[in-house]
Amino acid sequence: MAFKGQIVIDTEHCKGCGVCVPVCPMKCIELSKEVNGKGYNFTHTVNDNCIGCASCAMVCPDGVISVYKKKI
Amino acid sequence: MANTDIEARKQELLNEGYEQVYTKTKVLTDTVMHYCPGCGHGTTHRLVAEVIDEMGIQDKTVGVSPVGCSVMAYNYFDVDFQEAAHGRAPALATAIKRLNPDTFVFTYQGDGDLAAIGTAETIHACNRGENITMIFVNNGIYGMTGGQMAPTTLVGMKSATTPYGRRVDLNGYPLRITELISTLPGTYYVTRQSVQTPAAVRKAKAAIRQAFENQKLKKGLSFVEILSNCNSGWKMTPVAANKWMEDNMMPNYPVGDIKVDGKLVDNVDVSRLALDHPLTVMQ
Amino acid sequence: MARELKLMKGNEAIARAMIASGADGYFGYPITPQSEVMETLMAEKPWETTGMVVLQAESEMASINMVYGGAATGKKVATSSSSPGISLMQEGLTYLAGAEIPCLVVNVMRGGPGLGTIQPSQSDYFQSVKGGGHGDYQLYTLAPASVQEMYDFVFDAWDIAFKYRNPVLILSDGAIGQCMEKLYTRDNVARWTEEERRANAPWATWGKPATRPHNIITSLELDSARQEVFNLKLQKKYAEMKEKEVRYEMLNCEDADYIIVAYGSSSRIAMKAMQMAREKGIKVGLFRLITLFPFPSKQLAEVAKRVKGILCVEMSAGQMIEDVKLATECGVKTEHFGRFGGIIPTPGEVLEALENKIIK
Numbered sequence: 001m002a003f004k005g006q007i008v009i010d011t012e013h014c015k016g017c018g019v020c021v022p023v024c025p026m027k028c029i030e031l032s033k034e035v036n037g038k039g040y041n042f043t044h045t046v047n048d049n050c051i052g053c054a055s056c057a058m059v060c061p062d063g064v065i066s067v068y069k070k071k072i
Numbered sequence: 073m074a075n076t077d078i079e080a081r082k083q084e085l086l087n088e089g090y091e092q093v094y095t096k097t098k099v100l101t102d103t104v105m106h107y108c109p110g111c112g113h114g115t116t117h118r119l120v121a122e123v124i125d126e127m128g129i130q131d132k133t134v135g136v137s138p139v140g141c142s143v144m145a146y147n148y149f150d151v152d153f154q155e156a157a158h159g160r161a162p163a164l165a166t167a168i169k170r171l172n173p174d175t176f177v178f179t180y181q182g183d184g185d186l187a188a189i190g191t192a193e194t195i196h197a198c199n200r201g202e203n204i205t206m207i208f209v210n211n212g213i214y215g216m217t218g219g220q221m222a223p224t225t226l227v228g229m230k231s232a233t234t235p236y237g238r239r240v241d242l243n244g245y246p247l248r249i250t251e252l253i254s255t256l257p258g259t260y261y262v263t264r265q266s267v268q269t270p271a272a273v274r275k276a277k278a279a280i281r282q283a284f285e286n287q288k289l290k291k292g293l294s295f296v297e298i299l300s301n302c303n304s305g306w307k308m309t310p311v312a313a314n315k316w317m318e319d320n321m322m323p324n325y326p327v328g329d330i331k332v333d334g335k336l337v338d339n340v341d342v343s344r345l346a347l348d349h350p351l352t353v354m355q
Numbered sequence: 356m357a358r359e360l361k362l363m364k365g366n367e368a369i370a371r372a373m374i375a376s377g378a379d380g381y382f383g384y385p386i387t388p389q390s391e392v393m394e395t396l397m398a399e400k401p402w403e404t405t406g407m408v409v410l411q412a413e414s415e416m417a418s419i420n421m422v423y424g425g426a427a428t429g430k431k432v433a434t435s436s437s438s439p440g441i442s443l444m445q446e447g448l449t450y451l452a453g454a455e456i457p458c459l460v461v462n463v464m465r466g467g468p469g470l471g472t473i474q475p476s477q478s479d480y481f482q483s484v485k486g487g488g489h490g491d492y493q494l495y496t497l498a499p500a501s502v503q504e505m506y507d508f509v510f511d512a513w514d515i516a517f518k519y520r521n522p523v524l525i526l527s528d529g530a531i532g533q534c535m536e537k538l539y540t541r542d543n544v545a546r547w548t549e550e551e552r553r554a555n556a557p558w559a560t561w562g563k564p565a566t567r568p569h570n571i572i573t574s575l576e577l578d579s580a581r582q583e584v585f586n587l588k589l590q591k592k593y594a595e596m597k598e599k600e601v602r603y604e605m606l607n608c609e610d611a612d613y614i615i616v617a618y619g620s621s622s623r624i625a626m627k628a629m630q631m632a633r634e635k636g637i638k639v640g641l642f643r644l645i646t647l648f649p650f651p652s653k654q655l656a657e658v659a660k661r662v663k664g665i666l667c668v669e670m671s672a673g674q675m676i677e678d679v680k681l682a683t684e685c686g687v688k689t690e691h692f693g694r695f696g697g698i699i700p701t702p703g704e705v706l707e708a709l710e711n712k713i714i715k
Binding site for chain 3: 101130131132133134136143144146147149150151152153154155156157160163164165166167168170171172175176192193196
Binding site: 005006008010013015016017018019021022023040052053054055057058059060061062063064065066067068069070 | 078081094097100113114269310
């Protein structure tokens with residue numbers, strides 16, 4: 001069974017620590033070149049490969065990632 | 073994205089047939105945590121809050137914060153909270169629990185607080201078998217005051233007060249307080265976990281859940297050490313700090329259960345106290 | 356325990372008053388000359404009757420912090436110790452004052468400095484009323500002079516502590532703690548019910564219901580502007596105590612040419628010295644301090660206007676005398692007489708000091 005995932009990132013509260021980047025099995029998140037209001041390079045999605053595994057959310061110290069998925 | 077946009081986007085996904093897999097628990101407040109980017113405190117806070125949420129005990133929980141980086145933990149947990157003097161959290165928790173036996177009481181302390189200035193309070197609360205949960209975040213350094221040597225600083229590890237590396241002849245050995253308290257009859261559950269990978273986070277959360285469940289069953293003291301990075305104190309990026317933690321902290325502070333259901337785990341014995349893992353030097 | 360006439364030690368009176376006044380918890384550590392407080396509590400087993408919790412801690416630092424934790428849940432919690440142990444508690448006391456936690460601390464003073472002696476002394480006056488720990492704070496300080504007052508002041512302490520959200524200190528000494536006297540006990544006051552606890556301490560931490568924001572007990576405020584506002588609030592509270600909660604006793608002060616100012620054990624010796632002086636035709640009065648903070652400055656200043664001299668009697672090198680001089684703005688001849696190191700002065704010595712230092 002395959003899943004399609006979506007993540008919603010509270011970019012204003014992301015501190016750009018980047019610990020979510022290497023743990024994504026689908027390589028779909030990176031740190032943005034842009035910065036948020038606090039000057040952090042916030043995390044963002046770069047492709048549609050997300051499977052909703054929530055690995056990124058698991059390691060996020062600030063809880064800024066919400067994860068959704070549905071069967072496809 | 074503004075808050076309203078985030079909520080709109082979440083609703084949109086639900087409307088499109090997505091189910092929510094994860095979102096930040098309401099037991100954490102909306103206050104932005106003051107921790108450095110990538111710090112393990114944030115993740116550990118999240119896990120404790122999620123356990124409180126899932127057990128439905130928000131209205132019965134009293135937390136005790138230490139002095140150190142997590143001194144203001146009370147701003148982040150939406151539960152009643154007391155802030156203790158440096159090292160004294162287990163004394164506060166002892167009285168809170170004894171006077172209010174129906175509440176869930178947890179302390180949240182760092183290595184300097186729990187294993188240096190508060191050693192007596194830690195050991196005696198553990199030895200009395202107080203029916204509380206102790207969360208111990210070990211990052212091998214005093215973070216809040218600017219990265220000085222902690223009791224858990226590794227041999228050879230550089231800090232603001234060991235600028236050339238910790239030396240045994242000058243500073244003595246790192247203290248494995250978790251192994252030490254596991255030998256006390258009052259401790260029921262003693263474990264060491266970490267929060268640097270999704271798998272580690274899931275295990276750490278299960279351990280914290282177990283520690284709170286034990287309290288519900290009045291089993292005595294449950295003690296969960298969480299190995300954490302201190303990327304600012306270690307002067308590394310968060311990702312590099314997590315790697316360094318795996319390479320250097322973990323051989324000295326092995327992750328896993330030490331005592332379960334009041335019994336030392338079979339393949340673990342207190343010889344860990346005798347430093348059976350060679351101490352490594354900070355690169 | 357209903358109203359009965361009993362004979363007991365001052366330390367025992369403290370313990371029995373804690374149970375009778377509905378205390379929820381006591382946390383202590385043994386030290387001479389106050390160990391009978393916890394010994395009495397352990398022998399009485401109040402956890403089987405009133406439900407009061409009693410625990411022997413691993414140190415005075417732990418016991419004062421247990422008081423912090425327990426009292427911050429809105430319960431009536433106490434500890435007791437003697438001078439060296441109270442020194443160890445100073446960190447906890449400033450945190451208690453800074454977090455505005457009502458509680459009761461009893462100091463049965465012994466001689467210092469350092470390990471000093473186990474005999475009675477009054478040399479912790481400065482530590483008690485001038486801020487033994489860091490920061491601008493005050494403890495409401497009651498000085499009992501009898502076993503009866505040891506008992507009664509425990510009841511009074513809870514009222515003041517919760518009215519002002521402030522720690523209360525009963526400053527006694529080894530003589531009052533160890534001496535046996537008669538006392539009238541009071542009717543038992545029931546421990547607060549859950550509803551009473553919540554009504555009397557809405558600020559406390561007992562588990563956040565959905566109906567209120569989470570309560571936080573802390574003395575930390577990193578924003579200097581807000582920390583100053585908080586300090587001003589504390590000072591206002593202390594000013595209100597000075598206005599409304601001063602306690603003292605005057606004996607034969609109306610016609611006195613000279614007065615003796617004293618508190619606790621010293622005031623009883625001074626009372627005898629006063630009688631001896633009056634027998635010799637010297638008109639001496641006694642101004643006994645009951646609260647050391649707030650200090651009865653106005654009342655003492657009023658009396659001082661009418662007399663020719665003041666003798667301050669303390670079992671110390673001269674600590675209380677500073678507040679006497681401040682109160683009277685040094686408007687009248689004021690001298691100190693004291694013994695220290697655990698020596699209790701005799702009434703004859705006090706009278707001699709009065710004659711030699713003040714009258715002559």
